[in-house]
Every structure is written in C-alpha cells, then in structure tokens.
Amino acid sequence: MRDSYSMQTGCLKNGKSESFKFVSEKRTSKQNPPLPAQRQPSCSLSVKKASYTVSEHVGPWWNLSSYRKKWTRQILNEVMLHVDSGQILGILGNSGSGKTTLLDAIAGRIGKSGTLTGEVFVNGRKIKQDQFQECFSYVLQSDNLLSYLTVEETLTFTAQLALRWHSAQAIRKKVDAVMAELSLSHVAHSVIGGRIFPGISGGERRRVSIASQLLQDPKVILLDEPTTGLDSMTRDRIVIVTIHQPRSELFRVTRQQPRLISRSVSVSFCPQIFSRIAIMSCGELVFCGQPEEMVDFFSICGYECPEYCNPFDIYVDLTSVDTRCSEREAATYRRMHDITSAYQSSAIYQSMVDRIEKSCQHPDKPVIPFKSKESPNCISKLGVLVRRTVRNLSRDRMGVLMRLSQNLIYGLFIAFFVINLDNDVTKGAVQDRIGIIYQCVGASPYTGMLNAVALFPALRAIADQESKDGLYQKWQILLAYIIHILPFSIVSVFVFTSFLYWTVGMNPDPWRFMCFTAVIMVPHITGELLTLVLLGVIQDPNMVNSGVALLNIAGIMVGSGFLRGTQQMPLVFQWLSYLTFQKYGCELLIVTEFYGLNFTCMNAGFPEACLIKDGNLVIEQGYPGALSRYTQDFLLLYAFLPALILLGVISFKIRDYLVRR
Numbered sequence: 001m002r003d004s005y006s007m008q009t010g011c012l013k014n015g016k017s018e019s020f021k022f023v024s025e026k027r028t029s030k031q032n033p034p035l036p037a038q039r040q041p042s043c044s045l046s047v048k049k050a051s052y053t054v055s056e057h058v059g060p061w062w063n064l065s066s067y068r069k070k071w072t073r074q075i076l077n078e079v080m081l082h083v084d085s086g087q088i089l090g091i092l093g094n095s096g097s098g099k100t101t102l103l104d105a106i107a108g109r110i111g112k113s114g115t116l117t118g119e120v121f122v123n124g125r126k127i128k129q130d131q132f133q134e135c136f137s138y139v140l141q142s143d144n145l146l147s148y149l150t151v152e153e154t155l156t157f158t159a160q161l162a163l164r165w166h167s168a169q170a171i172r173k174k175v176d177a178v179m180a181e182l183s184l185s186h187v188a189h190s191v192i193g194g195r196i197f198p199g200i201s202g203g204e205r206r207r208v209s210i211a212s213q214l215l216q217d218p219k220v221i222l223l224d225e226p227t228t229g230l231d232s233m234t235r236d237r238i239v240i241v242t243i244h245q246p247r248s249e250l251f252r253v254t255r256q257q258p259r260l261i262s263r264s265v266s267v268s269f270c271p272q273i274f275s276r277i278a279i280m281s282c283g284e285l286v287f288c289g290q291p292e293e294m295v296d297f298f299s300i301c302g303y304e305c306p307e308y309c310n311p312f313d314i315y316v317d318l319t320s321v322d323t324r325c326s327e328r329e330a331a332t333y334r335r336m337h338d339i340t341s342a343y344q345s346s347a348i349y350q351s352m353v354d355r356i357e358k359s360c361q362h363p364d365k366p367v368i369p370f371k372s373k374e375s376p377n378c379i380s381k382l383g384v385l386v387r388r389t390v391r392n393l394s395r396d397r398m399g400v401l402m403r404l405s406q407n408l409i410y411g412l413f414i415a416f417f418v419i420n421l422d423n424d425v426t427k428g429a430v431q432d433r434i435g436i437i438y439q440c441v442g443a444s445p446y447t448g449m450l451n452a453v454a455l456f457p458a459l460r461a462i463a464d465q466e467s468k469d470g471l472y473q474k475w476q477i478l479l480a481y482i483i484h485i486l487p488f489s490i491v492s493v494f495v496f497t498s499f500l501y502w503t504v505g506m507n508p509d510p511w512r513f514m515c516f517t518a519v520i521m522v523p524h525i526t527g528e529l530l531t532l533v534l535l536g537v538i539q540d541p542n543m544v545n546s547g548v549a550l551l552n553i554a555g556i557m558v559g560s561g562f563l564r565g566t567q568q569m570p571l572v573f574q575w576l577s578y579l580t581f582q583k584y585g586c587e588l589l590i591v592t593e594f595y596g597l598n599f600t601c602m603n604a605g606f607p608e609a610c611l612i613k614d615g616n617l618v619i620e621q622g623y624p625g626a627l628s629r630y631t632q633d634f635l636l637l638y639a640f641l642p643a644l645i646l647l648g649v650i651s652f653k654i655r656d657y658l659v660r661r
C-alpha cells in the first residue's frame with residue numbers, strides 16, 4: 001500500500017465546485033489493481049545543467065555612458081530534468097519565470113542573443129544542433145494558421161508536406177484520426193478564422209496546432225501553454241507542457257475524467273494528466289517530481305497546502321519573487337532560494353540526477369527516435385505550398401478584390417487628371433505624356449508593395465514555424481507566394497493599362513499598347529518583390545514599407561531622367577542609374593509613346609515650344625541612343641525579376657540565422 005492524494009471538491013453555495021482540499025488516502029489493491037508488469041519506457045529525455053544568460057545594456061541608447069555598460073542576466077540557471085515516455089511534465093511558474101525559455105532550450109530554438117550552456121539527451125544520446133528539429137515537435141504559444149483554410153484543409157496540407165509515401169487516401173485517414181483524437185471532427189469544415197472574421201474557437205485553434213504536430217508522430221512534444229487537448233496525448237510519448245495560469249482550468253480537465261480513489265466525491269491529483277510537475281521561479285527549477293511528492297515536499301519544507309485551496313496556486317505563489325517592494329523582494333527571494341536548496345538536497349532531486357547519469361552513461365535505449373521523415377521532394381513541396389496559398393487567397397474576397405482593383409483605381413485618378421491627350425505642344429502634348437509615364441513607373445511599385453505588406457507577413461510567420469518543424473525551407477514559401485501572385489499581377493496591370501491607355505488616348509498602335517503593358521508589369525511586380533526581399537531580413541513590415549518607398553523615390557530621381565536629365569547628373573549618379581529599373585522602364589515608355597509622333601503648334605505665343613516638332617526630338621534630347629537600346633532595355637528591365645527572386649531566396653536563407661523560433 002502506498003499513500004496517495006486526492007482532492008475533494010468544495011461546493012460553493014451556488015452549487016459550483018471551485019475549491020479543492022487534499023485528502024491523504026491509502027491506495028489499496030482493490031481500489032487500484034496493480035498494473036501488469038511495468039513496461040520499460042521506450043524513450044527518455046534528459047536536460048543537463050541548462051543555463052541561459054543574456055547581456056543587457058544598463059541604460060538607454062541616448063545615454064552613452066550607461067549604454068556602453070552591460071550587465072548579465074541569468075534567464076535559466078543549471079536546470080536538470082528527466083522525463084520518460086508515457087509521462088506528461090507540466091512546468092508551472094509565474095510570468096517571466098523562464099518556462100518558455102526552457103522549452104526553447106530543449107527544442108534547440110533559443111535566440112542567439114544570449115549564451116546557452118548545458119546539454120539535451122534523448123535516449124542517453126546528446127542531441128546535435130541539426131537533430132533538434134527532426135526530434136522534437138514544438139507547439140508555440142501563438143497559433144500561426146492560415147485564416148481562410150478549414151481545419152481539415154489545414155491538416156491535410158500539413159500532412160502532404162510531411163508525408164511522401166502516403167497515398168491521398170492514407171493521408172485522409174490519418175487526418176481524420178488526428179481530428180477525432182483531438183475532438184476536432186465537428187469543426188472539420190469550419191474555417192480557422194482571423195482577427196476580422198470569426199472562425200473556430202481559441203481552444204480549437206490550439207488543438208489544430210497540436211494536431212499539425214501529431215501528424216508527424218513525434219516521440220517528444222513540447223507545448224507552450226496548451227489550453228486543451230492534453231488528455232488525448234497518447235502514452236508512448238514524452239510531453240512537456242508549460243502552464244502559465246495553473247488555475248482551476250487545469251482541474252476542470254481532470255474533473256471530466258475523475259479517478260475515484262475513495263468513496264467521497266473526489267478528483268485525483270491527476271496522474272493521467274501530469275505525471276511530473278516542475279515549478280520554476282527566476283530561471284531556477286524550484287521543484288520537479290511527481291505530484292504526490294510535491295505535496296510531501298512542500299509539507300516537509302513547512303508549507304502545508306491549506307484546505308480548499310488550489311495547490312498549484314499556493315506552490316507557485318510560495319516560490320515566486322514579489323518585486324513590488326524591496327523588503328518583500330528580499331524575503332520572497334530568500335524563501336524561493338531556501339525551497340530550491342531544500343529540493344536540491346532532497347532524495348527526489350538525487351534520484352533524478354541518478355536517472356540522468358544512468359541514462360547518459362549507459363544508453364540502453366534505441367537510437368534517437370526521429371519524427372516521420374518522409375518529406376516529398378522540393379518540387380512537390382512547392383506544389384503543395386502554392387495550392388495552399390492559392391486556396392487561402394481564393395477565399396479572401398477582399399484580398400482578391402484589392403489585388404485586382406487597386407491599379408485600376410489608381411488609373412482612374414490619372415485619367416481624371418489627363419482626360420484627353422493633345423498633340424499640340426502648347427497644350428501639354430509632351431508634358432502630359434511624360435507626366436503619365438512618370439506616374440505609371442513611379443506609382444505602380446507602391447501597389448505591389450502594399451499587397452506584400454498586407455498579405456505576406458502572416459505567411460512568413462507560418463514559414464518561420466513550419467521550417468523549424470522541418471516541413472520545408474523558408475525560401476520555398478517565398479517562391480510559392482511569388483508564383484501565386486503572378487497571375488493576379490498580370491491581370492491587374494492589364495486591366496489598369498487597358499483602361500488608362502485607351503481612355504487618355506495614348507499612341508493608338510496595339511503593338512505599342514502591348515509594349516506599354518509589358519513595361520508597367522515590371523515596376524509593379526518589382527515593388528512587390530523588393531518588399532519580399534526586405535521582409536526576409538527586416539521583421540517590422542512598417543520599416544519595410546518605408547524602406548521600399550524611399551528606394552523607389554531614390555530610383556525615380558536617379559533613373560527616370562525626369563527630374564534631372566541623366567547627362568547632367570554627376571558621374572556617380574549616372575552609374576547608379578544603371579542599377580534602377582526606373583531607368584530602363586522610363587526609356588522604354590518614352591520610346592514607345594514618342595517614337596514617330598508628330599506634334600502641332602497652334603499657339604504662336606510660345607515660339608520656343610514650337611521648336612519641338614516631333615517625338616523623336618524628345619527621345620534624342622532626353623534619352624540619346626534610347627531607340628537603339630530598345631531591346632536591350634527590355635532585357636535589362638526584365639532581368640530585375642529573376643535577380644530579385646534570387647535576392648529573395650538569399651534573404652530568406654539569411655532569415656534562417658536571424659529567426660530561431
């Protein structure tokens with residue numbers, strides 16, 4: 001017989017049971033029959049002396065003397081852990097105690113801003129840097145899911161990215177099974193939802209994130225604050241969970257599946273939910289052991305859990321440091337330190353250290369169990385990513401409408417200003433045409449930029465996570481995004497030029513219209529590609545917005561030749577102009593519109609204006625030699641597209657080093 005603890009629910013007046021008391025009970029063989037011969041756990045995870053420190057500037061950047069000084073902050077302090085498969089470890093602690101950082105350290109996803117020491121072992125074998133993502137599944141605190149996909153579609157696309165050898169039927173079966181396991185079948189055809197339109201509930205979203213990980217059959221799964229879905233974790237896994245709010249929520253889960261130990265209405269101390277509890281405070285592991293051991297340990301330390309209290313609240317509060325005033329801070333820090341010292345001198349700690357040593361020195365378990373590693377090849381993955389992105393966008397009516405119409409709306413503005421082009425030089429024949437070309441080349445990159453800033457960051461967040469899960473590489477989602485925007489960009493620019501070109505009465509040659517459209521296509525797509533390149537290395541979309549706008553302004557100033565003739569610019573700007581797409585775009589449009597155009601001059605009051613007799617003169621004076629460079633300019637203009645795609649790939653490769661989580 002062995003002591004165990006159950007918690008009796010204390011009924012409040014309104015009939016709700018909200019408080020708990022411990023009842024020490026004898027577990028008899030009749031109440032709880034012995035388990036059949038205990039199976040050896042198939043997998044074990046050990047964390048050995050994990051420490052993480054960061055350096056922080058003492059003062060703000062504008063105070064140079066204090067800014068230069070740095071102090072070191074210990075976020076994790078020599079954390080030791082051991083968990084076997086079949087166990088769920090719940091990590092409790094107040095906000096900022098280091099729970100998420102510990103999960104990051106275990107998952108090998110900790111930021112490079114600090115120094116991490118210590119080792120992680122699976123089955124007694126040290127995990128190498130490139131093995132983390134193959135071994136662990138990590139469900140982050142925030143859910144990164146595509147808003148317009150249904151639950152079933154989300155999981156099916158994930159399964160297609162992860163599993164190659166499975167047929168469509170097998171994937172469907174697997175997705176159905178995972179949805180059933182996580183009680184998602186009833187919302188299979190509901191969309192995920194987002195900030196501006198409703199979808200499934202927050203708990204269901206969390207379960208979709210968990211389900212996406214379970215599709216890969218991980219042996220070790222780390223969950224940062226799951227609200228639901230824990231009870232469905234299967235036995236043969238190691239599950240580590242952080243609980244930020246260990247309040248009655250946790251017990252509600254338990255109450256649904258009570259394990260009655262006595263005849264009183266009781267809720268067991270949930271071994272079926274958490275077989276291990278770890279309590280963290282200020283980066284220290286204050287306690288780690290079985291729930292029953294926790295009660296004994298704190299009692300021995302002199303902290304009995306009062307009746308009708310949530311024990312997790314009590315123990316977390318006991319071990320937290322209260323920073324509201326210096327006296328309280330010193331007293332609570334001392335108490336936390338005393339409890340930690342007591343834990344590190346206890347038999348519970350010693351037995352865990354022994355288990356870590358034993359498993360690392362004599363690894364008796366099979367090799368490191370990796371996740372299902374049946375990834376499809378690069379092209380198939382790209383196909384899945386394109387299909388997923390298109391499916392998501394196709395349900396976003398506003399997104400599609402915005403993409404297709406924003407250029408046209410802009411065209412309406414221009415047409416409103418220049419309703420009818422005249423051939424009389426004194427009535428703006430040259431100036432209006434140059435104005436239209438300036439607007440078309442100068443403004444179309446902005447519409448591309450707006451699209452990328454509005455639509456891509458959500459995809460980028462998903463790529464950051466899924467690439468860490470080993471599903472694909474970040475640059476592949478970039479390519480998928482580019483492939484899926486191309487038809488929209490082509491249609492949108494075609495609609496814009498068809499309207500503008502014929503409404504204002506530009507050169508009525510259909511071949512020239514096609515050239516005009518083909519030229520405008522490049523600044524529009526370039527604006528979007530340039531934004532994507534910067535989004536790879538700059539996290540903040542607002543900064544990217546400003547960056548692209550400034551680059552575009554600089555490009556039009558240096559390259560267009562409209563503000564200052566290229567020949568009159570200093571040599572350095574002349575050279576720089578070759579790096580701008582605006583140079584080639586403007587030259588091409590000037591030739592397309594002005595070549596062979598004859599002007600009239602009805603107003604004799606402007607004799608100088610009447611010297612410009614035809615368009616060829618405009619070309620020769622402003623862009624000497626542009627006529628002979630027509631094909632070359634086209635090739636150079638279109639070369640910006642593959643060059644920017646390549647830059648984008650490089651930028652997203654760099655992102656791998658910048659983003660760790």
Ligand SMILES: Nc1ncnc2c1ncn2[C@@H]1O[C@H](COP(=O)(O)OP(=O)(O)OP(=O)(O)O)[C@@H](O)[C@H]1O
Pocket residue numbers: 054075093094095096097098099100101102111113114244
């Ligand atoms: N790279 C870093 N640089 C500076 N401080 C950091 C860094 N990473 C974590 N911290 C700090 O370490 C502490 C622990 O953070 P962590 O996110 O692990 O806490 P937590 O216990 O998960 O908190 P919560 O429950 O609020 O999510 C926090 O005070 C956080 O600001």
